[in-house]
Structures are given as C-alpha cells and as structure tokens.
Amino acid sequence: MQFRAVKGTNDILPDEVRRWQRVEQTFRSAMALAGFSEVRTPILEHKNLFVRSTGETSEIVEKQMFELTRGDDVLVLRPEGTPGAARAYLTNSVQAQEPVSRWYYIGAMFRAEQPQRGRYRQFHQAGCELYGDPSPTCDAEFLDLLHGFLKSLGIIDVTVAVNSIGGLESRAAYRQALTDHLRPRAETLSDHAKRRLEDNPLRILDSKDPRDRAAVADAPSILDSLNDEDRAHWAAVLRGLDALGTPYTVSPGLVRGLDYYTRTVFEIQSSMGGLGSQNTLIAGGRYDNLLKSLGGPPIPAVGCGMGLERILLALGETPVARPAVCFIAPLGERATLSGLLLARELRERGVVSVLDARGNSMKSMLRRADGLDARVCIVIGETEVDQCQVQIKDLAAHTQEQAARVDAAARVLEIFATPPALGSNH
C-alpha cells in the first residue's frame, strides 16, 4: 500500500468512533448541565498567540508546533485549546455582552512529538473555560464537575492532584526562594534542570530525574510563599472541595508546563488502561492574567483540557452496540426494487434499514445481516413479489412470518418496539 496515515495520526474507524461519541456525548451533557456552551474556534492560529500565552520557554512552543507560513503570516496548528478560546473571547468582546461566560470545546490539537501510547501528533482534546468569575468556589466546582464526568464514564480510579502556584507576586517570591535553595546545589542538577534554573525554575519541581528530585526534596513549598490573597483563595478552594466531598490530593510539586497559570492548578490522573507515564487525563487551572496578557481587559479565567485518546484508553475496550437495523435481503431485480422502496418507507418511519443489493446468495445476505446485528431481516423473492408479500424474519427469535407488502413497514415497527427474546440467539 502506497499511502499511510502521517506519523502520529490515526484513522478512527466506525466501531471506534462509536466509543468516541459515547465519551463526547457524556462530556457535552455534563457541560450543558453546568451551563457551558460549545465554542468552535479555528485550528489555525497565529504562532505568536501561543508564544505569548503558552509560553516562550515551554516545550510545546519551543519545539512541538507544526508551523506554516503564508506570505508574511506565521501560522501554527493549535497545540492546545485555551489560547484560541481566549483569543476568540477577546476578538469578539464577549465580556461586553455577558459578565460570565462558560464555554467548552472538542477538537483536534497538534504537537510534533515522538508518538507513543497515549501521545499522538494529532490528538483530540475536550476542554472548558470559564471567564469572568474570580471566586475560588468555581475552581472547586470545576474540579468536581470533571471528577463527576469521569465517574459517569466509569473511570473511578483517579487521583485529583491540586496545588496553588499563587499569583504573580507570590510566584516571584517563591521563584526567588526556590532559586536560593537550588543555586548552591546547581552542580548536582541534571543538565536540563540547570537551564531551567535560569528561565523557569519552578519546572524543576516536577522533574523525574533522581538528581533533581534529591535537590528539590527539602526545597521550600510554594504554599508557604503565598501572599494573603492567594492563601485565602487556596484555602477557599479546599473548603469548596471538602464541602462537595470531592476527593483530592494536595501536590506542592505540581506546577504545570504552561506559563499562563495563576493560583489553582490541577491534574486528574488515572492508572487505568495501561497509560504508563502518560497518565494525565485532565489538566488545568486558573489563569487570571491570560486575557490581560493577550491585550484584553483583566478578566479572570479557569479552564482545563482533557486528552480524549487517553480517556478512551483508560476506558478500555468497551464496545458500544450498533443501532438496531432492519436488513432487507432481496433475490432478483424485481425484489431488489421492491426492497429499495421498503427501505425508504422504513427510514421515513425512523427505522434504520439496509438493503443488500449485491446479488449474492441468501446465505451470504443472512450472514451479513448477522454481522450487522440486524434485529430483523426481510426476505423478498420472486414468489413474494408476485403475491405482494414479504417474509419477515426475527433474527433473535428465529421466527419468520409472512406479511402483505403494504403492511411490512408497520409490522417491522411493531417488532422493533418489542425487546428481542433474551438468550435465544444461539
């Protein structure tokens, strides 16, 4: 075969799409119940949007963006959803139309990484964004919403890790404290961490290198550097989670890879589905400075993104049943034309119907009906056409009846309305 899918991209075939749709529908309804509305923004954005939001020193911006140039424009395929949504919010002055906006999105994201299980170059995220509400209450609500969403999918083995990285002031103070702590130990750090010491020392906290872990083990906690406002916000978030009974783990080392976070940050991880170290299903936090830094008004925001591939992996192989179908097996051209009409009649009445016009043997057609898990099969041969009749076969019950052609659709409707006989299909 000459062509294959581009490295790190995947074809999602119909049986698999059914599993995706189940997750997406669950997400949509969870979001809708909490007053979130879907937003759709372009996949293509200006590169600078991500440089200024996701962060110049973030791995994503440094080396993972698919870049395209067109004339003087430098565009990229979006590597994550938050900046585009924020940009759309500002571009359309949504803050002038309503004080608080609750948005969600589902879509493809792109990062030029080395693919592996749970990590792809084209992957899909669902995410939600809440603009205009600075209160810690909505941080807690958010976390609970996400936890509940996973629970409703059956993903119960999760860890909700939360932390606060403070606002700009607290973070600057902590950055100083951490740098003071690490400087004397700089020689023992990994090469990567040595660089980070200058441009983004907080990121050293979640390094997995044993040398870095050792250096960081007795480092001061960021939670001790929070100023009064940040501390009060953090305490209120935890009170909210406690009130909701949402399980959580405070993780002072959790700092997240993106620059725009302030105060609350979180990750929801699951060990289900053999995800290995790509086990973060949902990640997010508060970004009260993002809109301002993109040139907009100082509107606070909270948001998150979740990797749909990872959620599907955590879910494991759970096939989703195909819809019940009425299969039509005609023999000969006259019967095929009659079947064609019948298929349309059935569809007009809301019954999924599939006509087999291949001209194969009855055995072959019935095997195909089986393969489709058809509820009933209508057999039409020369005799039936002559007599204006059809054979209606209940595939689960192993029964067959003759019906007048004019009554066929109504009769099929009746059969579809009754549950199939249990345990009789063998």
Place this chain on the structure above:
RNA sequence: GUGGGUGUAGCUCAGUGGUAGAGCACUGGAUUGUGGCUCCGGUUGUCGCGGGUUCGAUCCCCGUCACUCACCCCA
C-alpha cells in the same frame, strides 16, 4: 532529540539456508431461496525496502524506512 522491540495473506501470528503455512475474515457448496453450529472447496502474499555473504536468502550480515514501547515532555 535518545534508547529498546517488531516488520510474513485483509486481521492475529507460526515457520525453515533449498523461494511459505495456520486460525480468523471473505466467498461457493452440503441446504434448486433462509443466518449464527458443523463439514467440504475457493480467493488473497514484491516474506517492509536496498545492498552483501551464498550454488541458492523470507531465514545470516550491513544499511534504511515504517510501526511500536519507553525516556524526555505532556492531554
């Protein structure tokens, strides 16, 4: 960017220095027009690609590409 593993039929895989097999799937028949079980038959392969060793390579060697897993990073 770094390391490991794997590339044989549509799928899952076996296999041997003398140019290839099974199961599944598909299909015809047993049942002159009736499925899931059974039985019989049939279709499908540049054995990833290039080079080397050899009388001869799918098998051994080198290279390369792809896929995959892991590190890194992240959803």
